[in-house]
Amino acid sequence: MRIPEGPPITPKDFVYAEVLSQLSEKKKFQEFLDINDNKYYYWEKWKYLADDWKIDAKRLWAAVKTWRISNKRLSISSLPKFKFLVGSPSVVQQALHAFDMNLGGSLQGDSIIPSEDRDRYLISSLMEEAIASSQLEGAATTRKVAKEMLENNRKPRNTSEQMILNNYEAMKWIVENKSMDITKDAILQIHAILTKNTFSERSEEGVIRKSDDINVVDVQTGKSVYTPPPADQLEQLMDDFCHFANDREKLSFFMHPITKGIILHFLMGYIHPFADGNGRTARTIFYWYLIKKGYWLIEYMSVSRTILNSKAQYAHAYLHTELDDNDLTYFIIYNLRSINIAMEDLKSYIQRKTAEKQNIITLLRNTSFNDRQIGLIQEILKDVTIYFTVAQVQNKFGVSNQTARNDLGGLVENGVLEERRSGRKSQFLPLPAYIRKLQKAQK
Numbered sequence: 001m002r003i004p005e006g007p008p009i010t011p012k013d014f015v016y017a018e019v020l021s022q023l024s025e026k027k028k029f030q031e032f033l034d035i036n037d038n039k040y041y042y043w044e045k046w047k048y049l050a051d052d053w054k055i056d057a058k059r060l061w062a063a064v065k066t067w068r069i070s071n072k073r074l075s076i077s078s079l080p081k082f083k084f085l086v087g088s089p090s091v092v093q094q095a096l097h098a099f100d101m102n103l104g105g106s107l108q109g110d111s112i113i114p115s116e117d118r119d120r121y122l123i124s125s126l127m128e129e130a131i132a133s134s135q136l137e138g139a140a141t142t143r144k145v146a147k148e149m150l151e152n153n154r155k156p157r158n159t160s161e162q163m164i165l166n167n168y169e170a171m172k173w174i175v176e177n178k179s180m181d182i183t184k185d186a187i188l189q190i191h192a193i194l195t196k197n198t199f200s201e202r203s204e205e206g207v208i209r210k211s212d213d214i215n216v217v218d219v220q221t222g223k224s225v226y227t228p229p230p231a232d233q234l235e236q237l238m239d240d241f242c243h244f245a246n247d248r249e250k251l252s253f254f255m256h257p258i259t260k261g262i263i264l265h266f267l268m269g270y271i272h273p274f275a276d277g278n279g280r281t282a283r284t285i286f287y288w289y290l291i292k293k294g295y296w297l298i299e300y301m302s303v304s305r306t307i308l309n310s311k312a313q314y315a316h317a318y319l320h321t322e323l324d325d326n327d328l329t330y331f332i333i334y335n336l337r338s339i340n341i342a343m344e345d346l347k348s349y350i351q352r353k354t355a356e357k358q359n360i361i362t363l364l365r366n367t368s369f370n371d372r373q374i375g376l377i378q379e380i381l382k383d384v385t386i387y388f389t390v391a392q393v394q395n396k397f398g399v400s401n402q403t404a405r406n407d408l409g410g411l412v413e414n415g416v417l418e419e420r421r422s423g424r425k426s427q428f429l430p431l432p433a434y435i436r437k438l439q440k441a442q443k
Contacts, residue, residue: 003225004316006323007043010062019055019063028053036067037090040333042320068327082240082267086259087329095336096256102343103258103295113300113350119398120375121350125300126175127151130167132304133283136311139163151392162197167280170194174288175299182245182288184238190284195277208234209275225319228272237271245289257293261286262335263328269318283307301342303335310338353378363441367414372397372407377416380430381438388417388428 023029035041041049043061050057071087113121131139131146139146139160146164149156156162170193180186192206199205210231215224229237245264268282283304290298307314317334321327360374360381369377376393379386393404408428411417417428 004042004319004323005044007061007065008058010065011058014059014062016063016066019059022055023053023063026053026055028055032063033067036064040087040089040091040329042316042324042330065325068329082270082326084263084326084328086255086263086332087327089329092259092329092332092336095333095340096258099258099295099336099339099343103290103297113297117353117371120372120396121300122175123396123398125302125346126171127168128302129287129304130171131164132302132308133280134160134163134167136304136308136314137163137277137279148392151395152389153391153395156197159198163194163280166194166196166198167284169196170280170284171287174284174291178288178291182242182285182292184242187238187242187281187285190288191274191277191281194280194284195274199276204275208238208273211275214272214275225315226272226322228270234271234273238273241267241271245285258290258295258336258339259332261289261293262332264289265335266318266321266328266331270322297343297346298339301339301346303338303342306338306341306345314338363438369410369414370407372399373411373416376407376411377438380416380435384430384432384435386430389425 020029023032035049046061046064047057050060053060068087069085071089127147127150128143130150131143134146135141141158141160141164146161148154149161150165150168156165170190173190173193177186188206188208195205208231212230215227241264244267265282265286268285269278272278274281286303287298313334317331320330324330356378357374360378364374364377372393375397376388388408390401390404390408393399393407394401397404399407408417408419412419412428415431416434418431420427420429
């Protein structure tokens, strides 16, 4: 990853009105406003625009900063050590409005997620988020292998799999404890869950770091890109963080909950209170805060999977904020785009799954299979080499051991699966004759 060039210092003889006059003369003033309001470019892009517009780059950037500062506000007394700016350009306001319409109570019905499928989709989404968030931090395993481990309750075979299991347990924890305050002890508990059996020193799990010998480095170049606050400030910073997270701060303006959740995500990485696992903790707290605020659909979305597909932009969102006078707007815009992609992915996924289910129901119209059994038959049609275990079905659908056994037993009785013993456990494999029957019916 290339480290961005830092913005220049404002020239001492800079006059805002003179630059605006130049922009007007060159018929670029409206474009100047539109870019600030809808794209929010970092310095490096403005520098190239300045060349195209034949305007001094440093003076143009000074004009950008002047415009932005006049449209920013963030004064938080409970965070005296944090001096951040937050803008509210149209691109941010439009995204927040769209999320209010889609992520909260208005779609609590069946219009997005059919009620009978919610438990299954929730379990699947928590697994997807756990896998992607861990892969962001270097977990080296495939999604297929990781999901098989989680569904079958298989013990992790290495540190990467342990990270993923830990992430899954942490996601389940915040869903179960969404009504709790975000306290320092709760954050330490989340970190302990996230890092269980992944540190060389177990004493670092769920413990605020004591050392200053830590830097955030670019894994490709080895260069330090950020030095976190010293250890002797962390206790107070964490107290300030929790005060802010629990909405005890009386702001002079309205801060949208999604904006605040993103800021909490940033702040946890900025404070960097742990020896490792700060990114996973930050993303978990982001989910926790939004779930607490009633954005229930976020539980079904894997934002980390979107971030995983744009890791360079994620890193640049952090760096642009830090290099440009702690302007959080860059980080907010990046995360809003990631949430939007995750939301659209969820909608497409559910539409596809619903269509597949309807096709299967049509094929099975003369049978009495339940929704879970239909879901298993869907998977068989996608992968004829698949097999199931009782534990896998139990975890996939969030049902009891006996219900899982009954579901698999019913498929055996109807000639869909055959049971084979593997040691002390049973494996349930699709029967080739039934697969051919379904494939023929599909044509």
